Amino acid sequence: MSENTAPAVDLEQAEAEVDLPQIGARDRYDALMQVVRNRVTVRKFDAEFAVPDEHYDLILEAARHGPSGANAQPWHFVIVRDQAVKNAITDYFVTEQRFRAKAKMKFPTPDYRGLATAPGFVVVCSDMRWVNAFPVLNDGSDLDRMYKENAERILLQSVAAATMSAHLAAAALGYNVWWVTAIGQENAQKAMKPLLGIPDELSVLDIFLFGPPAQKPYKRWRKPLEEITNRDRFEAGHFMTDEELDDWIRNRRHRVMYKDASKID
Numbered sequence: 001m002s003e004n005t006a007p008a009v010d011l012e013q014a015e016a017e018v019d020l021p022q023i024g025a026r027d028r029y030d031a032l033m034q035v036v037r038n039r040v041t042v043r044k045f046d047a048e049f050a051v052p053d054e055h056y057d058l059i060l061e062a063a064r065h066g067p068s069g070a071n072a073q074p075w076h077f078v079i080v081r082d083q084a085v086k087n088a089i090t091d092y093f094v095t096e097q098r099f100r101a102k103a104k105m106k107f108p109t110p111d112y113r114g115l116a117t118a119p120g121f122v123v124v125c126s127d128m129r130w131v132n133a134f135p136v137l138n139d140g141s142d143l144d145r146m147y148k149e150n151a152e153r154i155l156l157q158s159v160a161a162a163t164m165s166a167h168l169a170a171a172a173l174g175y176n177v178w179w180v181t182a183i184g185q186e187n188a189q190k191a192m193k194p195l196l197g198i199p200d201e202l203s204v205l206d207i208f209l210f211g212p213p214a215q216k217p218y219k220r221w222r223k224p225l226e227e228i229t230n231r232d233r234f235e236a237g238h239f240m241t242d243e244e245l246d247d248w249i250r251n252r253r254h255r256v257m258y259k260d261a262s263k264i265d
Contacts, residue, residue: 039171040219041178043258044114045211051120055173059210060122062169066162069154074130075162077208078196080121085195089123089207090116092191093180108254120175120210122166123192125202126159128152159205170210176217180207218260 021028060077068074080086093112100109115121131151137144167177183192183204192204230238240248 035168035172037219039167040176040217042114042176042213042215042217043110043178044214045117045119045176045209046214047117047119049119049212051211055170056120056122058173059120059166059169063162063166066158066165068158068161069151070133072130072133072155072158073162074126074133074155075159076125076127076202077166078123078125078198080123080196083116086116086118086121088195089192092188096185096188108257110258114178115180115207115209117214118178118209118211120170120208122208122210123196123198123204124159124163124206124208125198125204126155127202128155129201130155156205163206163208166208167210170208174212175210176213178209180209181205183207218262220259221256221261 056079063075063077064073066073066075080089090112093115097109097112100107131148131154132138134147134151134154136147136151163179167179170177183189183206189204192198193200193202198204227238
């Protein structure tokens with residue numbers, strides 16, 4: 001067996017089995033948290049590594065079991081292995097990066113050239129018509145618009161849940177990851193859909209990259225648990241005014257987005 005070959009997994013058998021753990025079992029929780037904490041983002045990978053097909057199956061099997069509204073499972077995953085296609089998608093993001101700089105958005109954009117180095121490259125898309133699987137009226141009323149807005153949130157949350165499951169599966173297999181989300185613009189859709197044969201009715205929502213890192217990864221800063229936890233009622237001290245939020249974006253954002261948490265004061 002080669003170094004990059006994983007043992008086969010019987011997906012049908014795994015589908016039929018339901019494991020009911022003991023409530024409060026810390027061994028399972030601790031094993032999960034080790035994976036969660038080690039799901040670390042990198043933006044340049046070891047481009048010489050080849051992802052075994054079995055690993056794609058294992059990772060997308062985890063995605064397939066993500067929760068979704070109405071159990072609609074409104075997702076599709078496109079595995080990209082052609083380096084020319086990876087390069088073309090990367091070119092779009094590099095162009096977008098340069099546009100942001102010229103537009104003076106003052107957003108600390110990552111170096112998108114790293115996309116082309118990712119051995120594992122999965123484009124995540126969805127058919128937005130799935131919003132009709134959720135509560136909607138389809139009568140053009142103001143109430144219908146409200147429900148459709150909520151239905152879109154349900155769809156996006158569903159796809160995000162599946163994508164997060166894929167991230168955790170990749171981390172469990174020892175990979176580092178990159179969740180690329182800056183693709184909501186119409187130009188991004190026009191650039192990528194033809195490359196991948198994606199129908200017009202579908203939307204590209206994000207790109208999931210994984211592989212061994214090109215350099216030692218680091219953990220980014222996380223808010224303390226007590227800062228995000230509210231018991232019974234929202235704690236007033238957790239609310240940020242407009243001025244406080246603007247100050248955080250101006251003075252803090254660039255320090256926490258791409259820097260090692262151990263080096264942030």
